[in-house]
Amino acid sequence: MKEIGVNGLDANQxxxxxxxxxxxxxxxxxxxxEGYLFAAPWLIGFFVFVFVPFFSSFWYSxxxxxxxxxxxxxxxxxxxxxxxxxIFWKSTQVTLAYAAMSLPATLALAMLLALLVNRQNPLTLFxxxxxxxxxxxxxxxxxxxxxxxxxxxxGLINYALSLIGIEGPMxxxxxxxxxxxxxxxALWGVGATMLIYLAGLQxxxxxxxxxxxxxxxxxxxxxxxxxxxxxxxxxxxxIVLGVIGALQVFTQAYVMTxxxxxxxxxxxxxxxxxxxxxxxRMGYASALAWVLFIAILVLTLVQFxxxxxxxYYEAGD
Amino acid sequence: MSTALSRRSFLQMIAASAATxxxxxxxxxxxxxxxxxxGGVVPTAAKTDLRIVSGQDITEIEVRKQIxxxxxLVNPNVNIEIDVISGARSDSQLTMIAGGNPPDILYLNDFFxxxxxxxxxxxxxxxxxxxxxxDFTPYLPEAVEANRYKGKMIAMPFxxxxxxxxxxxxxxxxxxxxxxxxxxxxTSWNWDSMVEVAKALTDESKNQYGFSMDSWMIPNWLLxxxxxxxxxxxxxxxxxxxxxxxxPTAKVLQYWLDLRNVHKVSPTxxxxxxxxxxxxxxxxxxAMYTYGRWLNTFxxxxxxxxxxxxxxxxxxxxxxxxxxxLNYGIYANSQKADLAWDVLKFLTTKEPQTANVLTGMAxxxxxxxxxxxxxxxxAPPANNKVYADTLPYAALWDNNESGFMVYANQVxxxxxxxxxxxxxxxxxxxxxxxxxxxxxxxxxxx
Numbered sequence: 001m002k003e004i005g006v007n008g009l010d011a012n013q014x015x016x017x018x019x020x021x022x023x024x025x026x027x028x029x030x031x032x033x034e035g036y037l038f039a040a041p042w043l044i045g046f047f048v049f050v051f052v053p054f055f056s057s058f059w060y061s062x063x064x065x066x067x068x069x070x071x072x073x074x075x076x077x078x079x080x081x082x083x084x085x086x087i088f089w090k091s092t093q094v095t096l097a098y099a100a101m102s103l104p105a106t107l108a109l110a111m112l113l114a115l116l117v118n119r120q121n122p123l124t125l126f127x128x129x130x131x132x133x134x135x136x137x138x139x140x141x142x143x144x145x146x147x148x149x150x151x152x153x154x155g156l157i158n159y160a161l162s163l164i165g166i167e168g169p170m171x172x173x174x175x176x177x178x179x180x181x182x183x184x185x186a187l188w189g190v191g192a193t194m195l196i197y198l199a200g201l202q203x204x205x206x207x208x209x210x211x212x213x214x215x216x217x218x219x220x221x222x223x224x225x226x227x228x229x230x231x232x233x234x235x236x237x238x239i240v241l242g243v244i245g246a247l248q249v250f251t252q253a254y255v256m257t258x259x260x261x262x263x264x265x266x267x268x269x270x271x272x273x274x275x276x277x278x279x280x281r282m283g284y285a286s287a288l289a290w291v292l293f294i295a296i297l298v299l300t301l302v303q304f305x306x307x308x309x310x311x312y313y314e315a316g317d
Numbered sequence: 318m319s320t321a322l323s324r325r326s327f328l329q330m331i332a333a334s335a336a337t338x339x340x341x342x343x344x345x346x347x348x349x350x351x352x353x354x355x356g357g358v359v360p361t362a363a364k365t366d367l368r369i370v371s372g373q374d375i376t377e378i379e380v381r382k383q384i385x386x387x388x389x390l391v392n393p394n395v396n397i398e399i400d401v402i403s404g405a406r407s408d409s410q411l412t413m414i415a416g417g418n419p420p421d422i423l424y425l426n427d428f429f430x431x432x433x434x435x436x437x438x439x440x441x442x443x444x445x446x447x448x449x450x451x452d453f454t455p456y457l458p459e460a461v462e463a464n465r466y467k468g469k470m471i472a473m474p475f476x477x478x479x480x481x482x483x484x485x486x487x488x489x490x491x492x493x494x495x496x497x498x499x500x501x502x503x504t505s506w507n508w509d510s511m512v513e514v515a516k517a518l519t520d521e522s523k524n525q526y527g528f529s530m531d532s533w534m535i536p537n538w539l540l541x542x543x544x545x546x547x548x549x550x551x552x553x554x555x556x557x558x559x560x561x562x563x564x565p566t567a568k569v570l571q572y573w574l575d576l577r578n579v580h581k582v583s584p585t586x587x588x589x590x591x592x593x594x595x596x597x598x599x600x601x602x603x604a605m606y607t608y609g610r611w612l613n614t615f616x617x618x619x620x621x622x623x624x625x626x627x628x629x630x631x632x633x634x635x636x637x638x639x640x641x642x643l644n645y646g647i648y649a650n651s652q653k654a655d656l657a658w659d660v661l662k663f664l665t666t667k668e669p670q671t672a673n674v675l676t677g678m679a680x681x682x683x684x685x686x687x688x689x690x691x692x693x694x695x696a697p698p699a700n701n702k703v704y705a706d707t708l709p710y711a712a713l714w715d716n717n718e719s720g721f722m723v724y725a726n727q728v729x730x731x732x733x734x735x736x737x738x739x740x741x742x743x744x745x746x747x748x749x750x751x752x753x754x755x756x757x758x759x760x761x762x763x
Contacts (some may be wrong), residue, residue, distance in 0.1 A: 064761065067415035069436050081760070086753065153587035173590065173734035261731045262746075279720050280411055281761065 061286035068280070078287035088288070090263050091271040094179060098267065099246035101183035107238060110190040110232075114197035115223075128198070135191035143255035146170065146185045172257055175264045182252050182265060193238050200234030201227065232311045240303055244296055268292060334443035352707035367656055369645070370410060376613055376676050384669040390662060397610065407432070414438060414648070421651040422660060425472050425644040427463050431552070432718035433646070434471040435762065442470040443496035445658045446579060456665065460682045463642050463713050467552060472646030473654070473661040475635040476670075476679040478609035479638040479707040480537045480628050482511075482699070487621040488525070488604040492518050497605075497626035499700040501636055501707055510752040511605070511629040515582035519602035527582040529571065529594030529603040530609045530763055532726075532733040534712045537607065538569045546725060546751060550715040553758060561725065562744040565634075570732060570740050572631075588734035610704050613677040616697060625698040625706060640711035643679075680704050719758035724750030 029036075061078055063071040082088050113131055117124045134142065149155050150171035158168030169177040205225060212222045228235075250269040255260050259266035259274070272292070275286030338420025371381040378401055385397030398422045402409035407429035413419055423747060425433065431440050445451070453461045460474035482497065489496055494517045496504045537544065543566035549557040576583040586598065598606035601621050607628065608615075615623060630636040645664060647657040647686070670681040674692045681687050687705040695701060715721075729749040731737040 036322075039385075066411075066436060068411055068438060101442075148591055151587060151591055153585060170587065170734065170736055173586065173731075174736050177729065260727050261734060261736060262727050274723070277408060278723075 007241055008082045034258065056287055057286040060283050061290050063283045065282045066280040067282050071283070072281065078284045079291070082287050086264070086272055087266065091266045093265055093269045094264065095247055095249065096270040098183060098249060099243060100177055101180060102186040102241075103242045103246050105183065106186055106193060107235070107242060108189050109187055110193035110238070111188060111197050111235075113194045114138050114201055115227075117194070127133065128195075131194055132191035134188050135195075135272055139251040140255050142185070142188065143252050146181075146188075147256050173261060175262050178261060178264045182249075182256070185252065195244070196234060196238055197231070200231045204230040229312045230314065233313055236303070236307050236311045243299055243303070245291065247296055247299075281313055318575055344659060351422065354560050359588075364394055365656060366396045366398055367422070367653055368398045368400050368420040369422040369659060369660065370420050371401050372406065372424065373401055373403055374612070374678070376678060379586070380673055380676050383672055384664065387668055388670070392659075396662075397660070416645045419650070421648055421653050421657045423472075423646050423648055425492055425646050426693045427642050427644075427713050428717045430464075430472060430646065431466050431716050433568050434466045434469075435718060438649050439471040439652065440475065440654055440657075442640055442647070442658065442661075447605065449662070451662065454680050455684060457684060457708060459618055459708075459711060459713065460642055460644075463640075464644055464646075472644035473665055474642060474682040475645050475664050476643045476673055477708070477711075478611040478680050479704055479711045480534060480607055481625040481638075481703050481707065482605050482608050483598065483608050483615060483623055483625050485598070485603070485621050485623055486540050486607045487600060488518055488601070492604075494518060496624065499624075501625060501627040501703065501704050501710065503627075504591075504630065504632075506627065507629050507650045508631045512576065512580050512582060515576070515605060516580060519582045522744060524602055526584050526597070526603050528576060528605045529583050529589070529597055530576075532605045532729070534607045535569065535573070535729075537628055537637070538573070539566060540637035540639060541631050542568070543637075544569070547715050547721065547755070551713070553716060553719055553755065553763075555719065555763065556690070557755055559755070561750040561751060562741075562748040566744055567740045568631075570729075574738065574740075583662050586733060591733070598729040610680055610701075611678050613639060616677050623697060625703050627660045627703050635708075636710050638707050639714050642710075642713070686707075700728045719754050721754035721758075723752045 045170050053110045060071070062073060062075060064078070065071040117128045117131070134168045149157050152158055152168060152173065154169070154170075157171070162167040171181045172178050208230065209222055210224045212226050217225065247268050249267045250273060252266045253270040254273070257265045259270050267287070269292070271289045272285050273283045275288060348367055369381070369385070369478065371378050375430060378399060381399050385399060389395055400413070402413075402424065406426060410420070410423055410433075423439070425439075430439070433464050456474060456511055457477060464472045464752060465471055484497060486496065494514055497511075500506075511528065518527035519525065536545075544560075544565040546559065546561045547553075547557055550558050577585055584592075584594075584603075584617065594603060594606050595608070597603040598608075599618065605626075610625075626639055627636065645661055647654050647661065651657055665683060667683060667686060670683045670686045671689065673679045673690050674681050674686060675695060677695060677697075681692065686692055687708065692705065693701050725747045728743055728750055730738065732743050735741055
């Protein structure tokens with residue numbers, strides 16, 4: 001029986017096919033030279049600034065190193081000390097609490113806004129722009145702006161609360177309220193997620209709504225049985241990115257609170273920054289980075305595993 | 318017409334760019350020299366570059382350049398290069414060193430120079446000092462001693478500062494209140510009398526307060542009781558531990574909180590969150606504010622006149638101030654250590670010291686300069702004498718190479734912000750945090 005090799009080539013004619021393949025590859029390489037040259041800056045950048053630091057950081061995590069004196073190999077000691085450190089656990093707890101507070105609220109609000117602006121009239125176009133504007137503003141500028149909004153004495157938030165007879169809290173100066181304040185602030189940046197949901201909503205086939213309508217479904221039932229299942233891949237995508245983003249919060253803590261008060265906003269990545277660039281404990285900080293990387297990887301894999309139970313791909317089996 | 322770039326033309330384009338680059342490089346002068354009248358290049362003596370670090374303040378950069386030119390005038394074969402760093406001086410310089418681009422002379426403050434010495438980044442100067450029989454007698458003893466670490470001189474003192482109470486003379490005049498004393502030995506100027514003066518100057522209806530102080534000035538008040546945050550405050554050893562949880566600390570914190578909450582002569586914590594005491598003083602909304610002579614921004618004030626008074630002392634303590642220092646040290650691996658030492662010696666001489674104090678943002682380490690008309694009459698402030706007279710009472714703050722202040726401030730910040738008032742519990746937590754930071758540092762370094 002004639003044996004068919006890879007790519008459908010005749011495996012019984014190895015020399016001819018290999019020669020042909022080599023010639024083909026060389027010609028193909030030459031033909032694509034410009035393409036490779038154009039891609040080279042990015043590839044070199046990726047190699048130098050992502051690939052090399054990524055694997056170097058693992059080596060650093062096994063050493064004690066302050067960047068200015070020689071490295072000292074310490075094996076897994078950085079990892080052991082990390083898990084024995086109170087600040088590590090505190091920052092982990094703060095980060096998870098923030099993710100638990102901000103993520104569901106952000107996704108729900110983004111969906112609500114997307115549903116509201118998913119109409120074709122000038123007013124909704126205007127609001128799409130308005131809701132999206134914060135998403136293009138600088139993170140530091142937003143943080144500074146919110147510091148003023150949260151000011152207990154003359155901030156707009158406490159002023160608004162005072163109009164309805166509520167004495168607002170100390171917000172960023174309060175150990176209890178600083179983290180919720182940052183979660184509230186995160187809501188302001190829902191524009192980007194709203195836009196993704198809007199694109200998802202507009203790709204839901206109209207005939208499904210018509211079919212639901214014919215079956216007597218009301219708006220809520222259509223939302224529940226048509227919109228959300230059809231949007232599930234989009235929702236899944238935003239959840240995966242949202243979890244990763246929430247675990248990497250840094251700017252707010254750096255600009256607004258420096259991790260305080262009393263470590264209430266001492267996020268994981270802020271802790272990593274302090275260790276790496278304030279205390280110059282590069283080995284320990286690299287260990288922190290690797291633990292975060294593994295945590296994110298595991299969480300993402302779990303999400304993908306669970307996705308099969310609720311994410312519906314129209315084109316899938 | 319096709320607009321696609323062919324492979325040939327693309328490669329031609331790259332080759333042309335490379336050739337242009339090579340031509341431009343070739344056009345650069347190959348080596349220093351001057352062109353003679355006949356058109357030939359006459360070689361000149363190559364200058365030696367020496368890199369010295371400066372802070373980012375524009376006046377500071379200018380005076381460093383000026384001092385560099387003074388040195389070049391008598392050493393024409395030397396070119397002093399000023400490397401300007403950001404406000405995060407320790408981080409900036411560590412990054413320069415880690416990046417393989419270290420300066421020859423490092424800019425040092427007491428709160429990070431011991432960490433530099435501990436890492437072996439500073440050249441020990443004892444050999445040079447002995448060789449040249451350098452005499453430290455004319456210099457401020459505390460500033461000299463600040464540079465001794467584990468018995469070795471790690472840097473040379475350049476400038477110092479102490480704290481004082483800057484005050485708005487116009488607000489005093491409007492309230493009919495006499496100006497505070499300029500005599501550091503005058504015990505009538507104390508914590509109690511300052512509160513009374515501040516009350517007379519406070520007018521909440523105008524959002525005007527008698528006194529304001531930032532939390533980072535607290536050490537100035539603790540030193541009135543010789544109180545510190547850690548024991549063995551200069552070198553961290555196995556025995557170093559937190560001593561913050563003590564009665565004098567509680568007393569200082571209570572006094573400070575009372576200024577806001579009881580006497581109401583300082584802006585509340587919430588008000589201070591976004592508008593610092595510095596900004597309030599600059600805008601004429603605070604009559605008295607504690608600050609040092611290290612920034613000449615006050616000299617830009619046009620709307621009111623200002624002067625300086627000594628820090629008030631508590632009746633059961635003594636007059637004191639923190640001493641803030643700026644030193645220069647030689648990078649341990651500098652290839653120009655001999656030249657760098659010569660520059661360090663020059664920096665401590667009268668002319669550079671005088672040029673530096675004339676900026677209004679420094680106090681000299683050479684004592685005679687602080688008694689000279691150039692310093693004393695360099696108004697504003699008119700009472701420069703206050704700074705000079707405070708120097709004998711000034712002391713360095715604790716060695717913060719372990720970064721313990723971060724842990725302490727996380728908890729103390731709750732008092733400063735007004736969220737907590739249970740001083741004893743806060744101090745216990747701060748004490749625990751400091752001990753934890755010290756243990757962590759010891760695990761890495763001892």
